[in-house]
Amino acid sequence: MFVQRPEARPATVEVFVEGLPVLLPEGASAAAAVLLAGLPAIRETPVKGSPRLPYCMMGICFDCLAEIDGVANRQACMVPVAPGMRIAPQRGARHARLEAEV
Amino acid sequence: MRRYDLAIVGAGPAGMAAAVEAASLGVSVLVVDEQLAPGGQVFRSVESAAGDPALAGEFLDAGGALARGFRAALGAGGGIEYSPRTTLWHVDLEAGVISVLRDRRSEEIAASRVLLATGAQERPVPIPGWTLPGVMGAGAAQILLKTAGAVPGGPLVLAGQGPLTWLLAVQLLRAGAGPITMLETGGKGALWDAFRAGGLWTGRRLLTKGVGLVREARRRGLRVVRSVRDLRAEGDGRVQRVRWAGGETACDMLLLHEGVIPTTHVTRALGLEHRWDEGQLCWRPVLDEWGATSHGLVAVAGDGGGIGGWEAAAATGRIAAIDAAWRLGRLPEDEATRRAAPHRQTLAAALALRPFLDRLYAPAPEVLAPSDDATIVCRCEEINAGQVRHAAKLGATGPNQAKAYLRAGMGPCQGRMCGTTVAALIAQERGISIAEAGALRPRAPFKPLTVGEMAGLPAEAE
Numbered sequence: 001m002f003v004q005r006p007e008a009r010p011a012t013v014e015v016f017v018e019g020l021p022v023l024l025p026e027g028a029s030a031a032a033a034v035l036l037a038g039l040p041a042i043r044e045t046p047v048k049g050s051p052r053l054p055y056c057m058m059g060i061c062f063d064c065l066a067e068i069d070g071v072a073n074r075q076a077c078m079v080p081v082a083p084g085m086r087i088a089p090q091r092g093a094r095h096a097r098l099e100a101e102v
Numbered sequence: 103m104r105r106y107d108l109a110i111v112g113a114g115p116a117g118m119a120a121a122v123e124a125a126s127l128g129v130s131v132l133v134v135d136e137q138l139a140p141g142g143q144v145f146r147s148v149e150s151a152a153g154d155p156a157l158a159g160e161f162l163d164a165g166g167a168l169a170r171g172f173r174a175a176l177g178a179g180g181g182i183e184y185s186p187r188t189t190l191w192h193v194d195l196e197a198g199v200i201s202v203l204r205d206r207r208s209e210e211i212a213a214s215r216v217l218l219a220t221g222a223q224e225r226p227v228p229i230p231g232w233t234l235p236g237v238m239g240a241g242a243a244q245i246l247l248k249t250a251g252a253v254p255g256g257p258l259v260l261a262g263q264g265p266l267t268w269l270l271a272v273q274l275l276r277a278g279a280g281p282i283t284m285l286e287t288g289g290k291g292a293l294w295d296a297f298r299a300g301g302l303w304t305g306r307r308l309l310t311k312g313v314g315l316v317r318e319a320r321r322r323g324l325r326v327v328r329s330v331r332d333l334r335a336e337g338d339g340r341v342q343r344v345r346w347a348g349g350e351t352a353c354d355m356l357l358l359h360e361g362v363i364p365t366t367h368v369t370r371a372l373g374l375e376h377r378w379d380e381g382q383l384c385w386r387p388v389l390d391e392w393g394a395t396s397h398g399l400v401a402v403a404g405d406g407g408g409i410g411g412w413e414a415a416a417a418t419g420r421i422a423a424i425d426a427a428w429r430l431g432r433l434p435e436d437e438a439t440r441r442a443a444p445h446r447q448t449l450a451a452a453l454a455l456r457p458f459l460d461r462l463y464a465p466a467p468e469v470l471a472p473s474d475d476a477t478i479v480c481r482c483e484e485i486n487a488g489q490v491r492h493a494a495k496l497g498a499t500g501p502n503q504a505k506a507y508l509r510a511g512m513g514p515c516q517g518r519m520c521g522t523t524v525a526a527l528i529a530q531e532r533g534i535s536i537a538e539a540g541a542l543r544p545r546a547p548f549k550p551l552t553v554g555e556m557a558g559l560p561a562e563a564e
Contacts, residue, residue, distance in 0.1 A: 060515065
């Protein structure tokens with residue numbers, strides 16, 4: 001759905017979206033990484049399990065909640081990409097986990 | 103605890119201009135902003151997007167100049183502390199203390215005055231199917247272009263109205279996106295109604311800019327369908343087509359836009375006085391001519407106080423900064439009045455075209471209160487319009503009651519997306535005005551934070 005324009009913005013930061021490497025320009029968000037990776041959903045809602053992708057990209061709608069570097073329910077549009085970042089969809093509600101399991 | 107004369111929340115045009123002005127008057131300034139770099143949403147990533155020809159024009163020129171001015175003031179050691187990637191989550195009005203989150207650590211900071219320059223958000227456009235993947239706000243696509251240089255790859259529909267739709271169409275077409283179909287939702291009589299609002303001569307520079315955008319969009323092959331009603335997005339697992347009364351088109355993405363509204367989340371959470379603006383169809387905090395709110399600690403500048411665009415925002419930022427300096431005893435009153443005068447002139451010129459734009463692009467009643475009961479209103483809790491109408495019949499008098507009945511507004515966005523729609527539906531059902539139905543009263547933390555992030559606050563000194 002979204003395509004990059006490396007001639008205008010070189011992609012230099014490598015992140016992993018569900019394990020797949022994606023290169024993005026510095027300053028792009030984790031939500032942008034998910035859109036560029038072409039994932040069908042960044043989250044499944046806790047209420048009905050409906051698939052969602054980012055809607056507002058500016059921290060308002062919270063439809064881009066994702067698991068980033070092992071931390072659940074993060075607003076992916078507000079998190080800039082960093083080399084090696086691991087991004088996975090948020091499926092349903094966040095669950096409490098023991099530190100040892102993380 | 104760190105202490106500043108003035109804490110500014112937001113580094114868009116209003117926040118940047120306020121910081122530069124305040125620092126020049128000897129006021130110590132802290133600027134906290136959620137983004138990586140200054141610019142706000144209108145000039146988002148303006149520094150790193152400098153080489154992108156698709157964004158040439160006002161964005162790179164005016165936005166670049168504002169950011170450079172802000173950076174220069176920081177570099178001069180002129181008393182501005184700039185804290186990017188920092189989220190405000192609480193304001194203690196009594197103590198004059200703000201709580202912020204940065205790098206997943208919380209901090210409390212004392213401020214003699216707080217200036218909220220938190221800008222605007224896109225007005226939610228609740229149509230059937232707007233929660234499908236592939237449907238986004240038009241502003242969201244623009245942010246992807248500004249921050250990542252990315253554009254939609256397949257057939258794209260841009261539906262709604264407002265100056266941003268034309269600007270975005272031009273920028274996306276320049277960047278090679280498309281084909282793009284624009285579905286304009288404006289009413290047929292809107293232009294004549296808008297002409298009666300006047301301001302065309304004073305606002306002629308803005309008007310010329312707009313006409314130029316429309317021409318460029320058409321030259322670049324934008325297909326336009328006018329007077330579109332009854333929009334709906336359809337598809338299996340993601341948007342595949344858009345239907346409207348009398349037409350349909352296949353698409354890979356649908357971008358929605360019905361203008362922008364002030365972000366009043368924090369000002370409402372603080373219990374500040376607000377009023378419903380019938381012209382702009384949104385809530386705005388009640389402000390005096392210096393941007394001061396109903397509470398002595400807090401001022402508002404920029405689009406968060408009412409939509410006026412970036413030039414008006416910068417002017418209100420400077421005016422609020424001068425007011426802060428006066429309140430802090432750094433300026434005598436007559437000097438403050440004298441210094442504010444040129445910014446008031448800029449402000450008046452920047453706002454001249456606004457009544458014309460507000461009428462030309464007034465959202466249809468359908469945008470405020472969707473008629474199809476199956477339309478999702480609260481995206482977080484998946485509450486539809488029919489459920490809200492039913493709650494109103496059961497006795498919910500406003501969005502705060504409906505929240506208790508339905509959980510609408512109780513999800514992670516805390517009603518940022520549904521609050522006004524819920525109020526409009528209840529108002530319609532009960533035969534009252536949206537102003538009477540009222541606004542959601544959000545509570546701190548303004549953004550969710552973990553227990554760990556809150557518990558990490560340093561213990562209070564005795």
